[in-house]
Each structure stands twice: as structure tokens, then as C-alpha cells.
Amino acid sequence: MPLWNIYHPVDAYTAEEKQEMAKRITDMYYVLPRFYVGVLFHEQPKDSFFMGGQKRDDFVRIRLDHFARHMSSDAERTTNWLKRADEAIAPFVRDRGYHYELHIGETPRELWLIDGIHPPRANTAAEQRWKSENQPSPFGPEEG
């Protein structure tokens, strides 16, 4: 459900570091089937990366979408989530001297497909099976 697009300086992260960062991000969504979590890294050259009209090679800009669960109308949940997100990525941003900015879009759960299947509703038997099997599979109306 979430899709993270991470725009970072060229050579900011090794393959191992990207793996570890993706794992930490994926771990945040422990209520969801693990395979829902997408993380895409994009190298962004300094002369194509502007914050405040200044070229930057010390900045990580993250844009993500949520669609399996929405939270923006719940202030406490949002605050907690943002705190956990900050902790999840801290070793890859502030701990190594990068500034960062992150913002989240909430897109309609209805408009979503995985391998041709519209995923089951939250907290249903089918979602639970997808989670335990860590892959999508067909389900009937009584399940999802």
C-alpha cells in the first residue's frame, strides 16, 4: 500500500544500505501484508535537485502515498506515525548529515490493483491470509 519514492544524492547509499533502509521502512507497516510496501530509490544529480532555489547534494526528498489505510484525520495516530517514520529513516538521513523532507498523499483505496486483483478490505480474513502467505491470491466476497 504505501509507495515510497526516495530522491537522494548520487552515491548516497550503497546497495546494502538501500536494502537496510527498505527493510526498516517495511517493518513500520507491521499490520499490513509485507508485500504491500514499495520503496523506490532515485539518484538525483545535484544540478537537478533544488530546495529553496539552491542546488543540494545533502538532501533526501521523500514523497509517499498511503492507500491501504488513511490516518490524516486522526491527529494522535498521525503524530505517532510521523515519529516512527522519523526514527526508521534517521540512520540514513540525519545520522549521516543529510537533511530531509517527507510528505504523504492519501489516495483512494478503491483505486488499487495487485496482479489484477483489487486487494481485500482492512482487517478481513482475506487480508489476514495475504499477510500470512505474503502474496496475493483470489478471495470471495465473504472473505474480503
Add this chain to the structure above:
Amino acid sequence: MPLWNIYHPVDAYTAEEKQEMAKRITDMYYVLPRFYVGVLFHEQPKDSFFMGGQKRDDFVRIRLDHFARHMSSDAERTTNWLKRADEAIAPFVRDRGYHYELHIGETPRELWLIDGIHPPRANTAAEQRWKSENQPSPFGPEEG
């Protein structure tokens, strides 16, 4: 109106295949001026492409926006549309062994410009002219 961003493995598609896939996607939006439909392909190296915390080179991740028409509040229309979208892209994903996930954001029609012109409202004379001429042109308040 729609903008499709398709993140795919390196060398997944030839130029001809991208052309054909873009054509099939564009054909889906037969009610709209054809030039509204944008499709951008992005090669995503395996070590920068994570689903469920796993590196993937067998996955196509699609993120698109709709803004000329919205549909998420209409369950039947949404179901039909997702089915057609799945059929449109099937030859480029499951038929060649790629898994895929797709989700759609709905952004405000008001916040949209083509060549400096805010496009005409749905089903107006101006939209009809844009469709038949397949290009934008100025229009008056009585037309659009």
C-alpha cells in the same frame, strides 16, 4: 488528464513495446481528447526497487493520477475501469512473467494547465473540439 508513471526493470521493454503499451493505455481513455493521456516509463535498477523489503527485477510498479474525470465514489464504474486497465496492460506484465501493482491518485481538476490554458469542463463543446482536433486551443466561457 491521466498521467501514468511506470517503474519497470531495466531493459524490460523495447522502444516498440513501450510504444504499444502507451497506445493501449491511451486507447482506454476514449472519451477524452487523446493528447490528455501521458505515459512516462522509468527504468528502475534492481538494487533500487524494493517490494516487501525484497529487491525485485520482476515487478512493474505503476502510479497514476486522474484529474479530468474522477470515479472513486462510483463503485461499479471503478470496478469496470480497473478490469479494463488490467486487460490493457496484461500483455506487458503477467503475460511475460512480471508481477505488478497499480494505484491511482485523484487530483483536483481545477489545478491543471496545458500550454497555459485551463482545460474545458467535461462534456462541453470546447472539450469536444479539443478531442476532434487532438490539440488545445483557446475557448470562450460559453464553450467550455
Add this chain to the structure above:
Amino acid sequence: MPLWNIYHPVDAYTAEEKQEMAKRITDMYYVLPRFYVGVLFHEQPKDSFFMGGQKRDDFVRIRLDHFARHMSSDAERTTNWLKRADEAIAPFVRDRGYHYELHIGETPRELWLIDGIHPPRANTAAEQRWKSENQPSPFGPEEG
């Protein structure tokens, strides 16, 4: 707050031109702390850039998000803003023969972090300080 993603033909702009375009875009948001404005340029090869099902190397496709301020429910403000946006980018699109399309998502202000801090509300003392210092800093509940 705004994040502009600009997909443009390969070699469309020099580093100096990107700098100037980013500056003009940033200048538009004069009410905001300057460092809120992000502009990312992405070269998009002709065979991966389709509008209306046609390959294009004369087109600039811009997708941005707004989250510090929303405006789509205010028709007059939206019209004025789109006019200014068109003027800001005109020297880099129509004045050099490129067509363009731009659309804007409005994402929840609540779901936003800069260097681990959720930015202050609009028109508060803390936002004013962030603006005058052009960088984020901690603030208390009475300030932001």
C-alpha cells in the same frame, strides 16, 4: 511545501537554466519559507515519454504537490495562481518551443516532516521565524 517534479527532454536545459527555472518557481511562493520549495528535474528519453500515445521530445510534463497551503476550493485564487505559474515557467517552455502540461495534487498538511519536525501552522510566529531564518528549528505549542 510544494514539490515540483519536472519531466523534460534529454538536454533540454543547462545547469544554469535549471537554476534559473528553480529560482523563478521558488519566487512564486513568497509567502512561504523559501526552503519549503522543492524542484526536481528529470530527463526523460523520447522513447519513454508519451503524450496521446505519441513519442515526444518537445514536451515538458510537470506534476507537483501542494501541502502547506491548499487553494482548489477558491476559484479566484486558483485562477490567479495558475496564471502566475504559467508566467514563471513560460521562458523555459513555450518561449523555446516546448509544449507543457502541469497538474497539482493537494496532500494533507498533517502528513509532512522536515528534518523530523512537523512544520508550524500557516501564519504563526514559528512559520514567520522559519521564513526569516530560512531554516527549520524547534518551536513550542504557543508559537506554531
